[in-house]
Amino acid sequence: AFIAPHHPKVALNDITVGVYKMETMMDFPIVDNFKVKIDPRMPSMGNHSSPNNVHATQTLAGGLYNGKLSLTMTGYWKINLQLANAEGTILKGEEITETVTGSSIFFEIEF
Numbered sequence: 421a422f423i424a425p426h427h428p429k430v431a432l433n434d435i436t437v438g439v440y441k442m443e444t445m446m447d448f449p450i451v452d453n454f455k456v457k458i459d460p461r462m463p464s465m466g467n468h469s470s471p472n473n474v475h476a477t478q479t480l481a482g483g484l485y486n487g488k489l490s491l492t493m494t495g496y497w498k499i500n501l502q503l504a505n506a507e508g509t510i511l512k513g514e515e516i517t518e519t520v521t522g523s524s525i526f527f528e529i530e531f
Contacts, residue, residue, distance in 0.1 A: 424436040435458065435486070436476070452481045455503075456487070459499075461500060495530065500526050502514070512525055
């Protein structure tokens with residue numbers, strides 16, 4: 421779940437995300453010890469990325485995940501994601517390559 425930034429800027433933004441697992445139809449506890457890899461891309465600008473992003477990690481069990489999101493210009497950004505467990509195994513999402521232009525899990529930002 422995308423938590424922040426609420427008002428992104430052309431800068432290195434703090435990003436906060438939640439990672440939850442459905443236990444029942446009404447119970448979605450936070451998952452601990454995962455990593456959310458972020459790869460922001462601008463599809464309208466040749467799918468270019470941005471420098472200095474920091475993957476989102478959890479600092480406190482039961483807490484949200486925090487990282488850094490570099491946005492180099494205004495416009496539409498697709499924040500491609502990969503979810504990795506504590507061992508580093510990718511559980512969901514794809515790495516962006518010349519032939520894979522987007523991950524199956526992502527956030528969208530336009531500002």
